[in-house]
Amino acid sequence: MNEKKAVIGIDGGGTHTRVLVCDTDGNALAYVERGSASFHKDERAAQNVREAIREALSQAGCAAGQAIGLAAGIAGYDQPSDLDWIRPSTELPGLACPKWHVNDAVSAHAGALLGEPGIVVIAGTGSIIVGVTLDGEVVRNYDFHHYAASAARFLAYDAVYETLAGNADESDAELVQSMLGHWNVRSLSELGDVAKRGFHPDRRERDKHFGDFAPILTRAAEQGSSTARRVCDRAILQTKVGIELIAPSLGGGDIPVAFIGSVANSPYFYRTLRAQLDKSGNNGRFAVAEPAFPPVVGSVLLAMKHLGLPIGEAFLDNIRNGADYSA
16 A cells, blocks of 8 residues: 555536545646536535545555545535535545635636636636635635626527527528537427426536537537627626626736636637737736646645645646646
8 A cells, every 4th residue: 555645636526526646745646537526516416526535545545544635626615505515525434634625716726827816717517717816815706796607508508599589690500400409309499399398307407418518519609600609709708807807806917817617718719718818908917828737736736735735846747747637
C-alpha cells in the first residue's frame, strides 16, 4: 500500500463527478470520473461522489486514513442549507480528514487562475460567473440576483421555443431535423403536442434531455443556423452583463477572464463572447485567459492552501504532468 499522505480534490458537476488524489508533492495517484454530484440533477448524487472517492483511494493504493485533506467543489451549493445534502457525499468510513465544501465555480476559479484575481465564466450543465478579488473575496453574478441563461438546457429550451414559435428559416433546416429526431417526432406539429404535455413529467429527466441537445445547437450556430445563433447571442449578452457586474469589485483595469464548460468553449460561443470582451467596457478591460488547470485540480489546490502546504513550481509541474484530467 502507498504510504504517502494523500490530498483529495473533487470537481462535483451537474453531469460528472471528478476525483483526483495526489500526494503532497503534486504527484497524481489516481483520477476517477463518475456521475452527477448535484442532488438537483441526480437523486443518486451523494452515492456517485462516495463511489468516486472510494474508487480513487483504491486506485491510489491509499487507505482513507491517509487522506490529510479534501476539498470538494459541488454544483448547486448556493447557500448554507445545501450542506445538508452535500456533506453526506464526502462521508466515508475512516475518512476523518478536514473537508472543505465550496461551490464548483470556486474550484474552477482556483484551477483556472491559480487563485489570482480575475473572473471565470462557467457555462455547461450549469451556469455561473465568479470573480475573486485581490483580497480573496468571492463575488458571483448570483450575488446581484443575476443569472445568465447559458447553461446547456436553457439554450435548448430557447431554441425549441423559437422553432415552435415559427421563427426558423432556411438556415435552420438541419437544426430542425435534428430537433425532431432528438424528440422522436416526425413534424413540428407533433413536437408541439409533446411540448403541450410538458415534454416529460420528471423535471430532472426533462432538463437532461434538453441539455443533451445543446451540443447539436452550438454546432448548428457554428454552421450558420440563424436560430442557433440568435439563442447563443442572447446568452452571450447576458454573460457579458454578468462579467461587467462583477468587474468593479475587482477594481477595473485589466481583468483576466477564463471560460469553463462545454457551452462556453463551443466555437461560436467562445469566439463571439471573446470578441465582445475585446471591446473595452465601462467597467474595465478584459483579457481572455487560457485556464491553467481544470476544476478538479483547483480543488486539490484549495485543499493544499487550507492545509497550509506549499504550492511551488515543482508541485504544479508534477500535477500538470501527472494525468489527462478532463476539463
